Amino acid sequence: MPKLTTLEWELLFGDIRCQEQELEDDLNDLWATAENAKEEVDAIADYAPYCSDCNRDTNVIDEYYMVKDELWEQATATQQADKLCIGCLEKRIGRQLTKHDFNDAPVNELSYGTKSDRLRNRLTAEAYHDTAAD
Numbered sequence: 001m002p003k004l005t006t007l008e009w010e011l012l013f014g015d016i017r018c019q020e021q022e023l024e025d026d027l028n029d030l031w032a033t034a035e036n037a038k039e040e041v042d043a044i045a046d047y048a049p050y051c052s053d054c055n056r057d058t059n060v061i062d063e064y065y066m067v068k069d070e071l072w073e074q075a076t077a078t079q080q081a082d083k084l085c086i087g088c089l090e091k092r093i094g095r096q097l098t099k100h101d102f103n104d105a106p107v108n109e110l111s112y113g114t115k116s117d118r119l120r121n122r123l124t125a126e127a128y129h130d131t132a133a134d
């Protein structure tokens with residue numbers, strides 16, 4: 001094997017350093033891509049409109065609303081949920097919702113978007129009835 005000159009060594013090391021830098025750049029790109037993908041997955045999970053209990057699409061059935069934190073904590077104390085339709089939330093808390101259960105988020109305004117009959121009913125109910133009014 002021929003002996004490498006100093007210049008050849010320098011070129012060789014220069015090349016290796018270049019490749020190392022390229023690999024590091026590639027790796028950083030991959031990390032950035034992975035990070036973005038993770039954020040997208042999280043965003044989709046946050047946006048997923050399905051009721052955690054019955055799996056119905058709460059957008060399709062027009063049941064997008066926000067209840068007060070205490071009530072949601074009560075409903076999800078023993079079993080986590082991302083979203084619940086009115087029926088499943090009521091099943092969990094063992095009673096019908098009334099207007100006092102909703103917070104003052106704009107989504108709860110009657111004029112905001114479209115709402116199912118039972119959601120409209122609950123948003124305006126002063127007190128709950130014994131019979132389910134689905």
Ligand SMILES: [Zn+2]
Nearest residue numbers: 051054085088
């Ligand atoms: Zn449900």
